[in-house]
Amino acid sequence: xxxxxxxxxxxxxxxxxxxxxxxxxxxxxxxxxxxxxxxxxxxxxxxxxxxxxxxxxxxxxxxxxxxxxxxxxxxxxxxxxxxxxxxxxxxxxxxxxxxxxxxxxxxxxxxxxxxxxxxxxxxxxxxxxxxxxxxxxxxxxxxxxxxxxxxxxxxxxxxxxxxxxxxxxxxxxxxxxxxxxxxxxxxxxxxxxxxxxxxxxxxxxxxxxxxxxxxxxxxxxxxxxxxxxxxxxxxxxxxxxxxxxxxxxxxxxxxxxxxxxxxxxxxxxxxxxxxxxxxxxxxxxxxxxxxxxxxxxxxxxxxxxxxxxxxxxxxxxxxxxxxxxxxxxxxxxxxxxxxxxxxxxxxxxxxxxxxxxxxxxxxxxxxxxxxxxxxxxxxxxxxxxxxxxxxxxxxxxxxxxxxxxxxxxxxxxxxxxxxxxxxxxxxxxxxxxxxxxxxxxxxxxxxxxxxxxxxxxxxxxxxxxxxxxxxxxxxxxxxxxxxxxxxxxxxxxx
Ligand code: AMP
Ligand code: MG
Numbered sequence: 138x139x140x141x142x143x144x145x146x147x148x149x150x151x152x153x154x155x156x157x158x159x160x161x162x163x164x165x166x167x168x169x170x171x172x173x174x175x176x177x178x179x180x181x182x183x184x185x186x187x188x189x190x191x192x193x194x195x196x197x198x199x200x201x202x203x204x205x206x207x208x209x210x211x212x213x214x215x216x217x218x219x220x221x222x223x224x225x226x227x228x229x230x231x232x233x234x235x236x237x238x239x240x241x242x243x244x245x246x247x248x249x250x251x252x253x254x255x256x257x258x259x260x261x262x263x264x265x266x267x268x269x270x271x272x273x274x275x276x277x278x279x280x281x282x283x284x285x286x287x288x289x290x291x292x293x294x295x296x297x298x299x300x301x302x303x304x305x306x307x308x309x310x311x312x313x314x315x316x317x318x319x320x321x322x323x324x325x326x327x328x329x330x331x332x333x334x335x336x337x338x339x340x341x342x343x344x345x346x347x348x349x350x351x352x353x354x355x356x357x358x359x360x361x362x363x364x365x366x367x368x369x370x371x372x373x374x375x376x377x378x379x380x381x382x383x384x385x386x387x388x389x390x391x392x393x394x395x396x397x398x399x400x401x402x403x404x405x406x407x408x409x410x411x412x413x414x415x416x417x418x419x420x421x422x423x424x425x426x427x428x429x430x431x432x433x434x435x436x437x438x439x440x441x442x443x444x445x446x447x448x449x450x451x452x453x454x455x456x457x458x459x460x461x462x463x464x465x466x467x468x469x470x471x472x473x474x475x476x477x478x479x480x481x482x483x484x485x486x487x488x489x490x491x492x493x494x495x496x497x498x499x500x501x502x503x504x505x506x507x508x509x510x511x512x513x514x515x516x517x518x519x520x521x522x523x524x525x526x527x528x529x530x531x532x533x534x535x536x537x538x539x540x541x542x543x544x545x546x547x548x549x550x551x552x553x554x555x556x557x558x559x560x561x562x563x564x565x566x567x568x569x570x571x572x573x574x575x576x577x578x579x580x581x582x583x584x585x586x587x588x589x590x591x592x593x594x595x596x597x598x599x600x601x602x603x604x605x606x607x608x609x610x611x612x613x614x615x616x617x618x619x620x621x622x623x624x625x626x627x628x629x630x631x
Pocket of ligand 1: 228229230231232233259260261262263264265266267388392393402404
């Protein structure tokens with residue numbers, strides 16, 4: 138193909154076929170001099186796309202938004218949302234443009250979106266642009282999450298625009314991220330129509346979401362409640378997975394919570410190092426609303442906003458509807474508890490964790506909190522302990538008065554499963570990474586990128602693509618921040 142021919146995306150745009158009040162059609166705004174910084178070969182292959190085409194000059198033109206892709210139907214989605222608890226009746230894609238959807242080789246439909254592609258009807262005071270730093274950050278962390286097995290939006294490509302983006306702190310290189318998602322429909326999308334009492338739109342949105350994400354709910358007697366149940370279960374499992382890796386989303390606003398159950402909107406998120414259940418990284422989260430251990434409760438609160446929006450479809454509104462929705466919502470704490478027990482129990486090497494294992498989990502977490510033990514490495518040390526080497530664990534948890542009896546109880550519980558030591562260690566390895574995107578390294582990698590050195594970015598991506606396997610020579614990626622180099626605050630920087 139000649140260099141300027143465009144990549145082929147087999148678009149089929151179901152969202153664009155919804156009524157016009159769901160979006161505003163908007164083409165990306167061209168940029169000065171786009172160049173491709175990264176293309177995700179594995180994801181491109183899953184989508185049935187040609188990675189070489191994406192890397193070409195034509196790829197840079199298309200993924201920067203400079204030239205329209207054949208078959209795309211670009212639009213900005215409208216939504217509303219509660220941000221830090223406060224209601225915003227009008228939000229929407231202010232700096233992201235949905236090009237369309239592609240059905241991949243696996244039969245799954247996915248959105249192709251350009252983030253940082255210029256202003257839309259929903260940009261408010263914003264410029265519609267993204268600095269390169271947050272683009273690289275989202276690429277790294279969302280792909281790390283995918284490799285960890287956490288449902289998430291993905292990064293297909295990162296482009297450097299050749300233009301500056303201006304923020305309070307000055308000018309930065311601009312970037313565009315090609316984001317891929319099962320869909321970008323949010324709790325806030327339902328809230329937008331709920332607040333406008335647009336029952337027809339809510340019905341269309343329920344059908345659209347069930348078709349895309351929860352086809353098993355199609356036959357349900359009450360589709361709105363079936364959707365609520367499905368989202369609730371997906372979010373309970375998602376948040377449990379986050380917490381199993383020490384992940385703190387940081388901005389769990391209702392407009393940043395998907396219906397699909399994928400993690401979305403990587404802003405000031407971070408992986409915790411020393412365990413502190415109250416850990417917060419985001420500079421704007423002054424009250425600790427989105428702290429590590431607040432996440433399940435906030436998830437529940439957000440789902441109750443979804444339930445509220447769905448009420449007119451639950452039972453012609455009124456008290457009966459509230460009663461039914463409440464009954465569905467009340468399942469969340471138990472759903473999360475079950476999901477969390479499973480996640481945490483498996484990190485202890487248990488074959489089939491149950492409610493009776495909660496104290497074993499909680500006692501370990503209490504020791505970890507008391508010692509501010511590195512979340513990732515402590516679980517990894519448990520793998521060594523299972524294999525017979527307790528030394529690494531004893532480095533993290535030095536209080537033998539609590540650790541010794543815990544080890545006795547843990548081994549007794551493992552005996553019930555009847556697996557040999559090697560099998561237990563292997564089970565722990567599969568759910569306890571050695572590599573996570575450690576904040577201090579992420580910041581170094583971004584800093585290098587801003588100086589046009591992208592080698593560290595690519596190396597880190599490669600390491601994080603196989604997070605459960607020890608890689609020779611990559612020790613630095615596994616090590617906690619040096620005492621004077623720890624990152625305590627993260628910024629949206631958007
Ligand atoms: P976030 O906190 O990143 O989830 O963004 C909240 C809202 O602000 C969303 O509706 C975004 O589309 C919008 N927004 C954030 N940054 C920009 C920007 N640079 N230009 C326009 N809109 C933006
Ligand atoms: Mg958002």
